[in-house]
Amino acid sequence: MEIFLIIFFCLCLFFPLLHLFHCLPWFREEDEEKKEPMESEKGISILVPSYNEAGIIETSVESMKSLAYGNFEVLYINDGSVDETLPLLHQLLHLKPSHKCPQRNLSHKEVDIVYQSSLYPHIYVINKVNGGKADALNAGIEYSSKELVVTLDADTVLTPPALDVVNEKFSDPNVVAAGGMVHVLQTKSANPLKKLSLAGTKMLVRVQMLDFLKAFYVTKLSLARFQALAIISGAFGIFQKSALIEVGGYRSSVGEDIDITLKIHRYIAKLKDKKVLLITDAISYTELPETWRDLFKQRIRWQKSYMDCLVHFRTFLGKTVFTKAVSFFYIIESFFVGILAAYITAGFFVANALMNMAFVVIGFILVYLAYIFLFNFIYNLLAISQLKRYGFSFEKGEHFLLFNTVVYDVLIHRFVTMYFVMYGSIAYFFNRDWKKVERTGRTYHVDSASQPPTYNQKAR
Incomplete structure (x- = not known):
């Protein structure tokens, strides 16, 4: 005993x-060093799967309008929402029918119509039959036209220079996938690249913020340096589109973010020098649960996701556990x-x-x-x-x-x-379903990089 x-x-x-020491600057990798701004811009398709996101979709659209990048497109995939998500997108974007066509590499539920914004021609809306988040992402990949794919949750806000940093890191052809840094939207300040604010936050939000700080700035940073990052957060992930197609896209599961990351690792295991990064300078903000009920739903889903991928990838993980x-x-x-x-x-x-x-x-x-x-x-x-x-x-x-x-x-x-x-x-072994976390119903205003964000309570 x-x-x-x-x-x-x-x-x-x-x-x-191990992680406590390995995250320190002494072990900094060459990939983490800042480089000179790139003269050319890689094409980036931003996919935002959206199911009943009326409470946050305006914030997302405002965020997309503030990005300081040229060669990108945004695809909102309305996955059969039954709330006001699609009407709000019509109102915010002045949508018109588009002739954008799929590439027919991945399967997904039927797409009813594709819209393009009259105000912002680089923003599209794919209206499809409900099939779940993985299915929506596959549809987004199918209709995307750029070489890099960024996946965001509907409540994720990118900081204006985030895509420039992504462009810089993916100038290395060996980078196949990466995760961005995710901060807590409720702590976003007037200077989102320098300051965090706890004003008006609940203890439950603040303690989750600590969880995120420990996860991203200690554990994930250390794991990425070992080439062992098993979770590219669904809140902000970046992938070579060709790699997503090679691995067959997203699997319908309780945890599509872990699943796609392990698929990528299994794919690059046979390729020399390919790698998965954590991009510490690409900053995003995502909304966190503010009630115990929603926190419970979120964390149980996360744990079910881990177990699901442990079972699904057991052969790959078992054969390579020591290699x-x-x-x-x-x-x-x-x-x-x-x-x-x-x-x-x-x-x-x-x-x-x-x-x-x-x-x-x-x-x-x-x-x-x-x-x-x-x-x-x-x-x-x-x-x-x-x-x-x-x-x-x-x-x-x-x-x-x-x-x-x-x-x-x-x-x-x-x-x-x-x-x-x-x-x-x-x-996980009794019920593999998961319940969507409710949005707070706030509208976070992010009109520009220089304008301080605020939020107002909306009727839910």
Whole structure:
């Protein structure tokens, strides 16, 4: 028992420590260095799958209008919405029928009509029969005409220079796919490339913001340097269109973002020097849940997504677990340490409550609790420090709010997250459906890069 506990503790400590150090500037890759602005612009197709997005679609359109890039098109894929999404797009864009044609490489549900904006000719709307997010993305790929494909959630706002940074990174022909940096839309300030604001945010939003900072500026950054990034966030992903077609597009699943990333890794495993990046200078903002109900739906979906891809890609992951970094971290870290450790930890607590256990086990639990509190406190501070290192800071006078959020995260949210992992991992085998997270109904105004964004509450 003692040997098992020691091994378990060491594994739980090893991977967080590894990422804690590997995300630091000492391990910076050549791909992360800033280059001179590119003279030529690669063509970029931005795909925005939209199902019942009336509460956020105006913000998305305003964001597309503010992008400082020339060679791009935007395709909103209205996936059979039953709310006011399509009428709003008509109102905002002055749509007219378009003759844009598909390339017939990927299958998807029937497209009723394709529209083009009279006001902004580079913006299109594909109106199709409902088939789910993966199906909508496949339709978007089919109708896209550029060499790079950017996928965004409808509530994702790109900062004006984001596409220029993408263009620069994909000037390397070996870059097949990449993830952009995702910040929290509710913390977007008047200077979205330098400042974050906690004003008016709930504790639930702030603690999710910490989750995102730790995920993107510590864990994902470290994994990308190992060529082990297994999740290109659906909120902001970038792909070579040819690669998406080669892998057969998106699979209809509970987690299309993990699925397409692992498909890309399986595809480039046979190709020399091809890679997947995290682009730290391509900044986006996405809206996060503001209620426990919606947070529960989101996190359970995330966990079901992980389990779905673990099962679906089991052959690839199993065969390459010791030869490909992405497989090693997906199985050893995410499954054995991330998921099984949650059950083992909970089991120790339950056993200790029901039985008169040996002193050594009680001592282990106390030591493990101390580790959780101290290490997670350090992890939060590192994420905030990383944020500063990449040029961001919080508004003046918000440090007390930030400190309170860190304490809440360490003492409470850490265990709530553990519950989400445990519940979602089991729920996958009984119910693979997922429920859409409700939008807040706010309109975030992002008229230009220089104009400060605000938001107003809309009727839902």
